[in-house]
Amino acid sequence: MTDEKKSISSATNIAQALGAVDPAYKSVIPGIYPGTTYEREADGSYPTGRVYSRDQNPNYELPEQLLCALEGGREALLFSSGMSAALAVVQALRPGDHMIAPAVMYWSFRNWLLTVAKEWKLEVSFVPNGDIPALEAAVIPGKTKLLWLETPANPTWVVDDIAEWARVAKEAGAHLAVDNTVATPLLTNPLKLGADIVMHSATKYLNGHSDVLAGALITAAEDDFWARVQVNRKAGGAIPGPFEAWLLLRGMRTLHLRVERASQNAMAIARHSEQAKGIRAVLYPGLESHEGHAIAARQMKGGFGGMMSLCIEGGTEAAMAVAARLKLFKRATSLGGVESLVEHRASIEGEGTPCPPDLLRLSIGIESADDLVADIEQALEGRNT
Structure with missing residues (x-):
C-alpha cells in the first residue's frame, strides 16, 4: 500500500473502496465476476495471475484490500462465514498442540472447541475472561501454539486487554488471534496492539444489512502459520460466491x-x-x-x-x-x-x-x-x- 493511501482517512477509504474503478468500463462500482476458470495463453501462462476462482476471484480482492487498510495488516482472506474463518485458524494447528480461549465467547465456536477439537487431537483450555494470571497459568510451555480472544465477549461484553494477551502469547511462542467482529476495525485494531491474526464474521457489521454470509481473516505477517491457513481455505473451498463478495463490499462502504x-x-x-x-x-x-x-x-x-x-x-x-x-x-x-x-x-x-x-x-x-x-x-x- 502506498504512503498516500495510508494517509487518507478510514472514512474516505471505506466510502470509496480505496478509490477503485472498474478497469474495463471505468464504472465507479466494481463489477461481478462469476467466472470460475481463466484461459491460459498458448505458452501455458496466466497473464492475469489467476488460475481458478476458488481462491482467485476478482471480487475477493477489493474487500480484502480494504480490510488490510482498515486493520493495518499484510494480507487478508475472505471466507464463506465467520465460523469457517475461525476454523481455518484452529485447523492450522498440529495434532497435539494446545490452545487457550476465554470462557465467554461466541457459543457455536466454543461448542466446536469443546467437542470436535478433541477429534482433531487438539488440547483446549478455557480461562475466565479478564483474568491475566489465569491466562498465564494455562500456558503449557512448548505446547501452547494459539491464544484465541474475543473482546468484547458475546453476550456479556466482558472486555479483555489485547496487549496483555499479546504479551502472554509472545512469551509462550504462540500466535494470538482476535475475534474483532463486535468492535469492528473502526473501534479497535488488534494487530496494532500485538495480535497476529484478526477474525471477522463479515456477516455482521462489515456487511451490515443482514443479507450476506461471509468471514474474513487479516494477518500481521505472512509466516508459516498463515501459509497453513491459506492452504485450509484453498483446499477446503471455504469461500463466498462472487455475488456475496460484491454485496459485502457494497455494505462495507457505509x-x-x-x-x-x-x-x-x-x-x-x-x-x-x-x-x-x-x-x-x-x-x-x-x-x-x-x-x-x-x-x-x-x-x-x-x-x-x-x-x-x-x-x-x-x-x-x-x-x-x-x-x-x-x-x-x-x-x-x-x-x-x-x-x-x-x-x-x-x-x-x-x-x-x-x-x-x-x-x-x-x-x-x-x-x-x-x-x-x-x-x-x-x-x-x-x-x-
Whole structure:
C-alpha cells in the first residue's frame, strides 16, 4: 500500500473502496465476476495471475484490500462465514498442540472447541475472561501454539486487554488471534496492539444489512502459520460466491456511518436503561459502571459499539416476556445489521451456557434512539401500546 493511501482517512477509504474503478468500463462500482476458470495463453501462462476462482476471484480482492487498510495488516482472506474463518485458524494447528480461549465467547465456536477439537487431537483450555494470571497459568510451555480472544465477549461484553494477551502469547511462542467482529476495525485494531491474526464474521457489521454470509481473516505477517491457513481455505473451498463478495463490499462502504450511529444509539439506550425499573444490570462497555470500561476506553476509539445486554429482574420468564412485548426490536439471531435485534441467549445456547438466564442480548441498529428507548420502556411496563 502506498504512503498516500495510508494517509487518507478510514472514512474516505471505506466510502470509496480505496478509490477503485472498474478497469474495463471505468464504472465507479466494481463489477461481478462469476467466472470460475481463466484461459491460459498458448505458452501455458496466466497473464492475469489467476488460475481458478476458488481462491482467485476478482471480487475477493477489493474487500480484502480494504480490510488490510482498515486493520493495518499484510494480507487478508475472505471466507464463506465467520465460523469457517475461525476454523481455518484452529485447523492450522498440529495434532497435539494446545490452545487457550476465554470462557465467554461466541457459543457455536466454543461448542466446536469443546467437542470436535478433541477429534482433531487438539488440547483446549478455557480461562475466565479478564483474568491475566489465569491466562498465564494455562500456558503449557512448548505446547501452547494459539491464544484465541474475543473482546468484547458475546453476550456479556466482558472486555479483555489485547496487549496483555499479546504479551502472554509472545512469551509462550504462540500466535494470538482476535475475534474483532463486535468492535469492528473502526473501534479497535488488534494487530496494532500485538495480535497476529484478526477474525471477522463479515456477516455482521462489515456487511451490515443482514443479507450476506461471509468471514474474513487479516494477518500481521505472512509466516508459516498463515501459509497453513491459506492452504485450509484453498483446499477446503471455504469461500463466498462472487455475488456475496460484491454485496459485502457494497455494505462495507457505509461501515463508518453505521458503526457511529449504532454506537451512539447503544450509549443512549444503556444510559437510559441504567435508571429503568425492572432491569437488574446493563452490560455495555461504554458505561463507567462496566468492570471493563477502563480497558475498553483505552483500546477502543470513537465509541463502544452497538452490542449490549440487559439483565431483567425476575429471571428467565420475565426476560422472555419483555422480549415478547418488544415491537421495534426483531426477535432474531445475529447482530450488526441496520435493524435492532433482541435475543434471549440462554435459551438459544442451551445446556452448559455461561449466559445468565435473565439476559437479553440487544443488537442496536441505526433507527431513532428515542424510538428504541420508548420500545424498551413499554416492554418493561407491559403496556399494550
